[in-house]
Amino acid sequence: MNPWPFVTAAYVVAICLTAGLIGWAYASMRRAEIAADALKRK
Amino acid sequence: MHALANPTRFLRLARPATTWLLLVGLVLAIAGMAAGLVFTPPDYLQGDTVRIMYIHVPSAWLGMAGWAGIAAASVSQLVWRHPLAAVGGRAVAPAGATFAAICLITGSIWGRPTWGTWWEWDGRLTSMLVLFFLYLGYIALGSAERERGGEGRITALYGLVGAINLPIIHYSVLWWRTLHQGESIGLTGSTIDNSILWPLPLTMIGFTCLFVAAALMRMRAELAEAKVEARMRRMGGQ
Numbered sequence: 001m002n003p004w005p006f007v008t009a010a011y012v013v014a015i016c017l018t019a020g021l022i023g024w025a026y027a028s029m030r031r032a033e034i035a036a037d038a039l040k041r042k
Numbered sequence: 043m044h045a046l047a048n049p050t051r052f053l054r055l056a057r058p059a060t061t062w063l064l065l066v067g068l069v070l071a072i073a074g075m076a077a078g079l080v081f082t083p084p085d086y087l088q089g090d091t092v093r094i095m096y097i098h099v100p101s102a103w104l105g106m107a108g109w110a111g112i113a114a115a116s117v118s119q120l121v122w123r124h125p126l127a128a129v130g131g132r133a134v135a136p137a138g139a140t141f142a143a144i145c146l147i148t149g150s151i152w153g154r155p156t157w158g159t160w161w162e163w164d165g166r167l168t169s170m171l172v173l174f175f176l177y178l179g180y181i182a183l184g185s186a187e188r189e190r191g192g193e194g195r196i197t198a199l200y201g202l203v204g205a206i207n208l209p210i211i212h213y214s215v216l217w218w219r220t221l222h223q224g225e226s227i228g229l230t231g232s233t234i235d236n237s238i239l240w241p242l243p244l245t246m247i248g249f250t251c252l253f254v255a256a257a258l259m260r261m262r263a264e265l266a267e268a269k270v271e272a273r274m275r276r277m278g279g280q
Contacts, residue, residue, distance in 0.1 A: 001155045003089055003090040003091045003155050004090060006091060006094070006151050006154060006155050007079070007090055009151050010094045010097060010098070010147075010148040010151045010152065011075065011079070011094075011097060013144065013147050013148060014097040014101065014144050014148060015075075017140050017143060017144050018071075018140070018144070018249070020140075021137060021140045021256050022064070022252060022256055022259075024136075025256040025257075025259035025263070026259055028259070028260070028263040029259040029262045029266070032262070032263040032266035033262065033263075033266045035266065035267075035270050036266040036269045036273075039269075039273050039274075
């Protein structure tokens with residue numbers, strides 16, 4: 001059995017889920033901090 | 043820990059720490075994965091599928107470490123009423139759930155060519171799946187309690203009770219001798235040859251930095267959201 005499709009699939013899953021987590025955490029942080037700053041300036 | 047109880051002081055440290063953790067985490071994780079894919083020899087038994095270890099082992103460690111963090115935050119909240127403990131527990135949960143999921147999926151992908159099956163109701167696999175569901179329950183309970191304006195004490199109790207699964211995961215390979223192999227890496231050494239092992243610390247540290255960065259970003263988001271809610275309430279009350 002050729003192992004490379006399995007190795008590739010595992011790395012793709014790990015990279016996509018980690019990138020998704022980091023992207024989601026960053027976007028939610030930026031959104032919340034921008035809203036807090038905007039309200040402070042009012 | 044108590045020095046960081048003040049959210050302003052915490053944020054002063056968390057802002058630069060987030061950037062550094064992201065940068066160091068990205069560099070180490072990419073370097074470790076590239077080294078694991080290109081520079082290490084195939085294992086004499088597993089062949090090239092051994093390369094899945096460089097992402098599977100860090101994700102297993104982080105899935106478990108995440109819940110240990112939740113348990114520590116729960117104790118801190120219930121005993122010392124640390125103001126950031128509930129925020130910290132809720133911030134760690136999505137990262138822990140993600141890495142528990144990565145562990146389960148990559149383990150399943152590794153199992154197909156090695157064991158000849160995608161899934162087996164083995165002690166280690168089943169207890170890890172339970173951990174993933176515990177995370178989902180914690181996330182749901184935490185957000186429900188927060189929406190109702192609770193202090194998060196029920197969520198903290200759940201976090202503490204759920205920690206009983208951690209020794210079960212750890213010792214499952216000793217208690218139930220089924221498909222999953224025993225411990226290859228311990229505190230005193232490793233049964234894996236150094237020519238294969240060396241990129242593993244890189245991915246371990248790299249993914250750990252990314253995990254902590256994700257948790258810090260979630261904490262910053264929750265603190266900013268709490269600030270907005272408090273200001274809106276004050277404005278509404280005027």
